[in-house]
Amino acid sequence: xVPRRRVLPGRSASRFRAxxxxxxxxxxxxxxxxxxxxxxxxxxxxxxxxxxxxxxDERDRLRLIAAAGIRRAIIQIGQDKESTFFxxxxxxxxxxxxxxxxxxGNGSVNIRYDFFDDAxxxxxxxxxxxxxxxxxNVNTADTAVMERLFEFLLDGDETRSQDLAAAxxxxxxxxxxxxxxxxxxxxxxxxNLTHNPYEAKDAPLEALDELRLVKDMDAGSMERLKDxxxxxxxxxxxxxxxxxxxxxALGMGTYLTDKVMLYRLGKDKALGxxxxxxxxxxxxIVSDLSQFTSLSVSEVADLTRIVDQFLKVxxxxxxxxxxxxxxxxxxxxxxxxxxxxxGDILYWHEF
Numbered sequence: 001x002v003p004r005r006r007v008l009p010g011r012s013a014s015r016f017r018a019x020x021x022x023x024x025x026x027x028x029x030x031x032x033x034x035x036x037x038x039x040x041x042x043x044x045x046x047x048x049x050x051x052x053x054x055x056x057d058e059r060d061r062l063r064l065i066a067a068a069g070i071r072r073a074i075i076q077i078g079q080d081k082e083s084t085f086f087x088x089x090x091x092x093x094x095x096x097x098x099x100x101x102x103x104x105g106n107g108s109v110n111i112r113y114d115f116f117d118d119a120x121x122x123x124x125x126x127x128x129x130x131x132x133x134x135x136x137n138v139n140t141a142d143t144a145v146m147e148r149l150f151e152f153l154l155d156g157d158e159t160r161s162q163d164l165a166a167a168x169x170x171x172x173x174x175x176x177x178x179x180x181x182x183x184x185x186x187x188x189x190x191x192n193l194t195h196n197p198y199e200a201k202d203a204p205l206e207a208l209d210e211l212r213l214v215k216d217m218d219a220g221s222m223e224r225l226k227d228x229x230x231x232x233x234x235x236x237x238x239x240x241x242x243x244x245x246x247x248x249a250l251g252m253g254t255y256l257t258d259k260v261m262l263y264r265l266g267k268d269k270a271l272g273x274x275x276x277x278x279x280x281x282x283x284x285i286v287s288d289l290s291q292f293t294s295l296s297v298s299e300v301a302d303l304t305r306i307v308d309q310f311l312k313v314x315x316x317x318x319x320x321x322x323x324x325x326x327x328x329x330x331x332x333x334x335x336x337x338x339x340x341x342x343g344d345i346l347y348w349h350e351f
Contacts (some may be wrong), residue, residue, distance in 0.1 A: 094115075133236065334351040
């Protein structure tokens with residue numbers, strides 16, 4: 001008979017305690033792993049929320065800096081409001097010492113715009129205000145003026161230019177009758193659009209972006225035309241700042257346009273320099289140009305008519321484009337505003 005092995009009570013208790021400690025250790029390790037994972041997940045969530053708050057805070061600060069830049073520009077134009085004419089020699093048109101890298105709080109702002117120089121054929125960055133009165137006002141311009149402008153800027157496409165000009169005229173006029181039987185559009189056209197039909201405004205445009213609602217005004221055409229059109233002002237054009245395309249639209253013709261452009265450039269043939277010639281009085285435009293270069297009888301007659309109907313030497317409305325930066329931060333914010341010479345804000349858009 002085999003004798004039973006006797007298990008000592010102390011040894012069994014010791015083994016039980018060891019197993020128990022092992023289980024507790026495993027549970028503890030798993031708990032630590034779980035809590036660590038949870039902490040990481042929660043930490044990521046908190047970090048993302050903090051980053052979002054920081055970005056929102058940064059965006060607000062950028063907007064405030066841009067807005068402050070616009071206020072400074074308004075003050076600058078106010079200092080010159082007694083002037084009776086405006087040209088590219090004016091500080092508000094281009095002066096980096098005033099409008100470039102203006103320090104505001106913990107950031108800076110640039111008041112700048114892209115300027116196409118007809119004389120050199122190059123686009124340059126200028127630091128200052130954009131003259132809205134150098135542009136064609138789509139609320140007041142007659143159809144023929146818009147036709148000529150569009151033909152000049154849209155690769156000479158006469159039919160398309162006529163259709164687009166007529167469509168804008170019918171968009172803004174108060175009636176529902178077509179201004180031309182072919183190519184234009186009125187309420188019936190817009191009501192029958194497949195996607196999101198609407199009606200013609202039958203009122204003046206309040207913002208230039210409304211032109212995208214007009215028949216045939218696609219994104220490409222808008223990009224080409226936007227720097228030559230405005231919805232602000234009385235429709236008179238500043239002869240000192242108008243581009244070649246606008247002179248052409250007014251019916252000035254190639255030779256007369258070239259003579260006006262050469263007069264403005266001065267001896268150094270560069271726009272915006274100290275030797276520029278400036279038209280200082282609308283009644284004297286014809287005589288000033290006649291003293292600079294010879295004008296034929298027909299040119300005198302044409303210029304006299306165009307001056308009486310379309311031209312002035314002062315500007316009353318300006319666009320300000322403010323681009324704000326925070327120190328040592330990559331993000332920017334842009335605000336565009338249109339102001340009157342008296343400082344009234346006519347338009348405000350945050351990008």
